Amino acid sequence: MTEQDFLPKSYSNFPDNGFVKWKAPSNIALVKYWGKKPVQIPANPSVSFTLDTCATTTSIAFTKKDEQEAFSFDLLFEGKPREDFKPKIQTFFERVEKYLPFLKEYHFQIETSNSFPHSSGIASSASGMAALSMCLMDIEKQLNPEMDDTLFYTKASFLARLGSGSACRSVKGDLVQWGAHENIPNSSDEFGVPYPFEVHEVFKSYCDTILLVHKGEKQVSSTVGHNLMHGHPYAETRFQQAFDNLDALKPILAKGDLEGFIKIVESEALTLHAMMMTSMPYFILMKPNTLEIINKIWEYREETKVPVCFTLDAGANVHVLYPLNHKEEVQKFIDQKLAQYCENGQYINDQVGKGAVEIKG
Template sequence: MKATAKAHPIQGLVKYHGMRDEELRLPYHDSISVCTAPSHTRTTAAFDPSLEEDVYEIDGEAVEGRGAERIRAVVDHVRELAGVDHRVRFVSENSFRTNIGFGSSSSGFAAAAMALVEAAGLDMTRPEISTVARRGSSSAARAVTGAFSHLRTGLNDEDCRSERIETGLEDDLRVVAGMVPSYKETEAAHEEAAESHMFESRMAHIHGQIAEMRDALRAGDFERTFELAEHDSLSLAATTMTGPAGWVYWQPQTIEIFNAVRELRTEEDVPVYFSVDTGASVYVNTTADHVDRVEEVVADCGVETRRWEVGGPARVLDEDAALF
């Protein structure tokens, strides 16, 4: 009863903010994202009757406190679905730096759900597995189905699950990641989302934005898709910054990258748009023809860069890929 899985993190395009149910992690509204590769999380999970308690390890360190609680929520749900009560050994590794705004919780819980479901011997589709991953992180649901995916809101697992959106943008999209190291705390921002006076304004337009994003993706319209993503990033920031804690994630280099992207777009006619989640690091979205120039400009802002493409769905790996 052991399995290993791999999943790619997501870039939010129309981002969810806040949860109507924190235990089941049911978001207030729909969300759409794209997975970024080759960045990934690899996780091995085993149900072991010889263990007296669960063992969780991420990047070589034991997981305790709130992190362990979130993993346990996924583990317990799989135990319930499979009708087993064995303890679990869980080991996970990330190929990219975490907690700087690049979706490590999405790939982490997607890989966890995929590995746990396989180890438990459950026969589930990816949309069904997305409801398992969602219990750890709502964004992880979209990392399960991969590429461009849409998580629908709802009050149960039948409604609140992820589905993949087919689009012609998968092959041409390139993402230059501008890594601005600044620790961020996403969960706390979600908890106070509805207390911002901007939250109702966001809720009023988000459904139309979801419809526009789906339409742009199905049409393969790069400019419209990533212009919408850029505006959504600003809308999200307005909401987080006006909550009780006044979360301001951006750093000076974040703004510098924003300005550099806009200059490339207006002065050199490069198809390029910025996007940020709840963090200081920046996704810079462009096409394969322009990625060299875009990465050069982002690097000139004094940040470390990574070049990513569209990542596929979470998947089970061969036995020789196991972490233990």
């Protein structure tokens, strides 16, 4: 599909009002996306586990209005008005209006909440924009009931990307690939696709315990970080590394090769942060406790041979990844050795999930 496929020709139905509600999860990249071109086009392809527990639930009540010159919406986050969130929604609406021309026809009452604390240091933009896009596509499907599921979900991923790049990987599960790659069928810079190759059963129930090392706001936003890849001395080498790692992952994911998986995933995480440390201006998002946890994981894996590993997003928190059949022993390890490095001892147990779901009623 291309951008042209997402431009609606006409609508056969215009309800006066209605209500939609969707839940969309966060995701954690295995091969990282870092660096982008306008508008929200990735500089390199990526692949991620769709999560399950860490999710955003969004509802929209929509009512037809008389004047159609401007966008009209109210926003409640966790039950309270959040005026500081509204400019991002306004920008998103402006960006997607040509693909959703009904946006100025209605007033929208948007209510959204996260299953994790907003200040937990977990990025909510991916789950938030995915949930909002699912709601808007649900409304469009009411206006155009003939729309098929392929267009529905692909366009939802396309729209979510225009709100937050990685959000396009939160529409489907359990593994989602985003970014054009000549060796990955149907891959696109404009939307995420379910990973098209064989995946061993071990990876379909993988666990992810998110250690909340630092719950404050990052000193450098991801948007700024992405932009610092322009002119970065190691950018082209890094982009090629991502392409190569996606090729290398194909047999690893097919065979259930945990040793190969660990090497690529941990290398990708450290490369992401190496790009931050070597940009100009340079910055460090890891905290001392991030490094303590990494070293503890390495020691534990060497001593026990349990296939546990880590990955990082663009922050200080550590995602501890491990197969479901090792959950009991890894949980003990986390409680006894790692929780002490988390802010207030807090962590969130999550696992690979299936993507966005509609909430009835």
